[in-house]
Amino acid sequence: MTDQSSNQMWGGRFAAGPDAIMEAINASIGFDQRMAAQDIVGSRAHAAMLAATGVISDSDAQAIREGLLTVLSEIQSGSFQFSTALEDIHMNVEARLKEVIGEPAGRLHTGRSRNDQVATDFKLWVRDQFDAAETGLLALIRALLTQAEAGADWVMPGFTHLQTAQPVTWGHHMMAYVEMFGRDLSRVRDARARMNESPLGAAALAGTSFPIDRQMTAEALGFDRPAANSLDAVSDRDFALEFLSTASICAVHLSRFAEELVIWSSAQFRFVTLSDRFSTGSSIMPQKKNPDAAELIRAKVGRIYGANTALMMVMKGLPLAYSKDMQEDKEQVFDAADNWMLALAAMEGMVKDMTANRDSLAAAAGSGFSTATDLADWLVRVLGLPFRDAHHVTGSLVAMAEAKGCDLPDLTLEDMQSVHADITDDVYSVLTVENSVNSRQSFGGTAPDQVRAQIKRWKALV
Numbered sequence: 001m002t003d004q005s006s007n008q009m010w011g012g013r014f015a016a017g018p019d020a021i022m023e024a025i026n027a028s029i030g031f032d033q034r035m036a037a038q039d040i041v042g043s044r045a046h047a048a049m050l051a052a053t054g055v056i057s058d059s060d061a062q063a064i065r066e067g068l069l070t071v072l073s074e075i076q077s078g079s080f081q082f083s084t085a086l087e088d089i090h091m092n093v094e095a096r097l098k099e100v101i102g103e104p105a106g107r108l109h110t111g112r113s114r115n116d117q118v119a120t121d122f123k124l125w126v127r128d129q130f131d132a133a134e135t136g137l138l139a140l141i142r143a144l145l146t147q148a149e150a151g152a153d154w155v156m157p158g159f160t161h162l163q164t165a166q167p168v169t170w171g172h173h174m175m176a177y178v179e180m181f182g183r184d185l186s187r188v189r190d191a192r193a194r195m196n197e198s199p200l201g202a203a204a205l206a207g208t209s210f211p212i213d214r215q216m217t218a219e220a221l222g223f224d225r226p227a228a229n230s231l232d233a234v235s236d237r238d239f240a241l242e243f244l245s246t247a248s249i250c251a252v253h254l255s256r257f258a259e260e261l262v263i264w265s266s267a268q269f270r271f272v273t274l275s276d277r278f279s280t281g282s283s284i285m286p287q288k289k290n291p292d293a294a295e296l297i298r299a300k301v302g303r304i305y306g307a308n309t310a311l312m313m314v315m316k317g318l319p320l321a322y323s324k325d326m327q328e329d330k331e332q333v334f335d336a337a338d339n340w341m342l343a344l345a346a347m348e349g350m351v352k353d354m355t356a357n358r359d360s361l362a363a364a365a366g367s368g369f370s371t372a373t374d375l376a377d378w379l380v381r382v383l384g385l386p387f388r389d390a391h392h393v394t395g396s397l398v399a400m401a402e403a404k405g406c407d408l409p410d411l412t413l414e415d416m417q418s419v420h421a422d423i424t425d426d427v428y429s430v431l432t433v434e435n436s437v438n439s440r441q442s443f444g445g446t447a448p449d450q451v452r453a454q455i456k457r458w459k460a461l462v
Contacts, residue, residue: 026324027084029092031331033075038124039089040072042117042200045220047108053211055111060104067101068093090117111210112203115234115322119199122330124221126243129337130192133247136344137185141178141462143351148174149455153448155433156271156361157370164368167433170356172446175454177257182458184250191246195239198223202233205321235321237311240333244308247340251301254343258298261350265291270360275353278346293346300343307332365433369398369408374430374439383422393420 044065051061071093074080086092091114098105151170158168198218201208207230214226227233264271265279278293311332314325372394379390396419401408404415409431416423429435440446444454 023084026087028088028327028330029082029084029086031334032089032118032121033082033092034334035089035121035125035330036075036093037072038121038128039093039117040068042120042124042217042221043093043108044068045217046112046200048220049213049216050107050110050210052216053213055210055212056104056107060107063101063104064097064108067097067105070100071096088114088118089121090114111208111212112201113205113234115204116199116202116230119202119234119236120221122237122333123195123199123239126239126333127192127195127222129243129333129341130188130195132337132341133188133250133344134185134192136341136348137181137188137250138462140344140348140351141181141185141458143348144174144178144181145455145458145462147351147354147356148172148178148451151356151358152451152455153437154356154358154361155365155437157364157368158446164364164370166373167365167370167436168446169437169448169451170358170361171448171451171455172437175451175458177253178454178458180253180256181250182461184246184253187246187249191239191242193224195242196222196224197227197233198225199227199233199236202227202230205231205234231321235318235326237315237326237329240329241308241311241315243333244304244311244336247336248301248305248308251304251340251343254347255298255301257347258294261294261354262291262298265289265294269364270357271364273355273357274350275355277353278350293350297343297346300339303339304336307336362433366407366409369401370433371408371431371436372398374436375408375427378427378430379420379423382424382426383420 047056047061047064047068050056051058071080074096080092080096082092083095086095094105094108097108148171151174154170155167156170156173157164158166158173198214198221200217200221201212201214218224218226227236261272261274263269265274274289274291274294276289279289279291311329314328314332318325375397376387376390376394379385379393380387383390385393397408397411397416400415400419401411404411409428413423413425413427416427430439437446438448441450444450
């Protein structure tokens with residue numbers, strides 16, 4: 001297939017084709033060729049409908065449908081020659097179809113426009129990416145559930161402000177990310193359901209006078225229904241914006257988890273050991289094992305969120321219906337989708353391969369006066385102190401332990417009674433990290449029984 005010196009789609013309106021600059025700024029084939037499969041499946045459904053409604057003959061529809069499969073085969077094999085002069089994937093496919101089957105190819109575009117064609121192709125492509133994201137999120141959630149189940153009762157420090165706060169369990173911490181990624185999964189499913197309306201047949205903006213059957217093409221392409229307003233159908237890019245916003249929120253979750261893995265795998269923490277498959281060495285420091293995969297995941301949020309912002313800016317001032325600005329919608333989505341899927345796969349791989357270091361987790365769980373809240377709760381529950389008074393007593397005992405260079409369980413009963421005379425040796429029953437986590441039996445708490453209940457619930461869901 002050779003480049004044409006003038007754009008045949010414009011017919012006789014222009015005496016000469018656009019110059020090199022106009023051709024370069026106008027063409028999208030350099031990136032929208034990624035939608036070739038969606039373009040061809042949409043065109044095959046359109047041709048079948050045109051024949052079923054009597055708009056074109058059965059023989060022409062058959063030739064078109066078979067010819068499109070030939071074109072798809074050429075694209076998939078790498079033998080197809082894309083032409084910048086033909087602007088986009090739609091015109092490249094149609095021009096090659098004419099070379100393959102001749103005159104019937106000219107009937108394919110009856111009853112549609114490039115406006116509804118590109119909206120349909122793009123929706124089909126984004127829908128496929130939502131499906132891929134769902135698959136990736138389910139795999140990641142299952143990997144987290146495996147980690148949570150293995151360490152449902154392993155104690156570790158819980159943090160606020162990255163300071164030791166209260167003991168939690170490894171399983172509880174893993175389940176926190178299950179909840180996060182579960183919300184991402186819910187957003188993916190919601191957005192996919194909302195976008196599943198077919199633009200095909202809306203034509204340029206006003207519909208068509210041909211007796212087409214939009215319900216037929218919608219069903220053939222797996223849409224729930226045709227879009228109800230032709231103006232909105234060709235100008236809507238909410239589905240792309242929802243894809244990017246969903247990806248952005250998920251990327252934030254991935255980045256937060258990646259940050260923890262970077263910290264946890266450091267020599268100062270040693271909470272986890274990442275596998276060699278997701279780590280690299282240093283070019284000059286032989287002892288180093290760098291968490292590069294986690295760091296790169298952490299960085300992906302910038303690209304994904306940037307794509308979201310960019311498309312928002314493209315769409316913010318556009319009147320109905322179609323404007324050429326909307327050609328700038330795809331590169332952002334393509335790049336974000338690539339990076340989102342890669343980040344999901346890499347995080348799943350790291351979670352599946354990583355080893356939680358139980359001894360290091362347990363040693364850290366008891367440091368930093370992590371059971372101070374348990375002490376305060378005991379003072380309220382057993383001695384009947386108002387919580388603010390219990391908070392003050394506990395603070396005094398923490399200060400005493402700091403001065404002595406020990407932790408709360410190491411204080412003697414005499415030490416404690418010097419701050420509050422009514423404290424008894426029963427207080428020591430709440431000062432171990434194991435007793436602390438076991439006591440957190442409120443729904444959603446860190447007690448191992450609660451953690452296992454949440455694991456069971458999630459395993460039934462995914």
